[in-house]
Amino acid sequence: MEQQCGPDAVQVGQEHHTTTREQGRFCVARCGCGWRGPARRARSQARTDAEAHSASF
DSSP states (O other), X not given: OOOOOSTTTSOTXXXXXXXXXXXXXXXXXXXXXXXXXXXBXXXXXXXXXHXXXXXXX
């Protein structure tokens, strides 16, 4: 079961654990809080999306 990203799901200062996942020709960044980035053809851009998400908290 995925959790929703929001004030009830993640405490301020809690670390977000992001990963990237292949979906056909695309790569998607995901977080344990339920956040999912846009599908990217470049794996490096998906990793950048994940880093930006983690840094925003």
